[in-house]
Amino acid sequence: MRIIRFKRSGGQQPALAALTAEDTVYPLPQLDIQQLFQQAAEEGVTPLAWVQSWVHDTDPLEQKASELSLDVPVVAPEVWAAGVTYERSREARNYEATGGKLDATTFYDKVYDAERPELFMKSTAARTVGPDDVMYLRRDSNWQIPEPELGLVLDAGGNIMGYTVGNDLSCRDIEGENPLYLPQAKVWKHSCSLGPAILLAGAVDDPYQFEILCRIERGGEVVSEGTASTGQLKRTFTELVSYLARDNDVFAGTVLLTGTCIVPPDEFTLQAGDVVEIEIKGIGTLRNAMQVLTEAPAQ
Structure with missing residues (x-):
C-alpha cells in the first residue's frame, strides 16, 4: 500500500490518499502522513493496518493516480x-x-x-x-x-x-x-x-x-x-x-x-x-x- 498527496483545484490544500497496486486511489481523512502515523499509533495499529481498514469501507476516486497531479508525498520538516x-x-x-x-x-x-x-x-x-x-x-x-x-x-x-x-x-x-x-x-x-x-x-x-x-x-x-x-x-x-x-x-x-x-x-x-x-x-x-x-x- 502506497500513500500519495495530490493537488486539488481552486487553491485547496493537497489531499492525502492511499494507492493500490491497481492504480486505484482512495482518499484519506488525514491532511498529511504525520497525522496518519499519529492516528494509527493512538488506535494501537500500524499505518498499513489503519489504511487497509479505511480502504475496505471507502469508495475510490473516479480518477486513477496517473490522472492526478501529484505533490511531494510528505512535507518533511x-x-x-x-x-x-x-x-x-x-x-x-x-x-x-x-x-x-x-x-x-x-x-x-x-x-x-x-x-x-x-x-x-x-x-x-x-x-x-x-x-x-x-x-x-x-x-x-x-x-x-x-x-x-x-x-x-x-x-x-x-x-x-x-x-x-x-x-x-x-x-x-x-x-x-x-x-x-x-x-x-x-x-x-x-x-x-x-x-x-x-x-x-x-x-x-x-x-x-x-x-x-x-x-x-x-x-x-x-x-x-x-x-x-x-x-x-x-x-x-x-x-x-x-x-x-x-x-x-x-x-x-x-x-x-x-x-x-x-x-x-x-x-x-x-x-x-x-x-x-x-x-x-x-x-x-x-x-x-x-x-x-x-x-x-x-x-
Whole structure:
C-alpha cells in the first residue's frame, strides 16, 4: 500500500490518499502522513493496518493516480542524507577529492570503514520539491549530478514508517574542492526532490531488495543510465537511523536519504533541460526537469 498527496483545484490544500497496486486511489481523512502515523499509533495499529481498514469501507476516486497531479508525498520538516554508504559512492568521492588519483587514501575511505556514518542535513520543506517539479542547478558549479536514493520516512520516535524515492542533487566540483564546502555542494533552492509515493513499511518484506534505476534524458535521448540495489549498502537502515536520532530531535515526517550507488561518468554534468527519472520498483518513478537558477531567491 502506497500513500500519495495530490493537488486539488481552486487553491485547496493537497489531499492525502492511499494507492493500490491497481492504480486505484482512495482518499484519506488525514491532511498529511504525520497525522496518519499519529492516528494509527493512538488506535494501537500500524499505518498499513489503519489504511487497509479505511480502504475496505471507502469508495475510490473516479480518477486513477496517473490522472492526478501529484505533490511531494510528505512535507518533511527536515531531510537528512547519509554519505559514502556504497562502494561506488566512495570511489566517486575519492575521484573528486584527489583529482582522479584513485590510488590515494582519503577521509572518504576512513568514513566508509568507520563505525560512525556520515550524516548531513540535506534539505527543509521549503527547499524540497515533488514529482514533475523543477529542480535548480547552481550557478557557481560546473559539475552537477543527481544522486538517486531510497528515502526512509520516520516518525517522531525514529521508527521507519515508510520508503520513498529521493534525488539528492549534488555539486561534485564544490565538494571535491574542499570537504568543508559540503553544505554548499548539497543545499540550495530546489536541490532535493521526493516522491512520487510513500510505500508503507508494513508492506515491505525485505527493504534490502529494492531495485533502483536512474535515467537522464537530454533532448529526448538517454544520455546516462544506471541501476543498483539496496542490497549493496555497506550499512543497515537501523544503524543509520540510530546515529541520526542520537542526542537529536527527530520530527515526525523526517526523511533520511540512504546514499547512492549510481554515479554518472566523471565527464558528465547536468544541463538545463535535462530530465532525471529515478524509479524504485514498488514505490514509483520520480521525475524532475533541471533548470538553472537564474535569479537569486528573494531574501
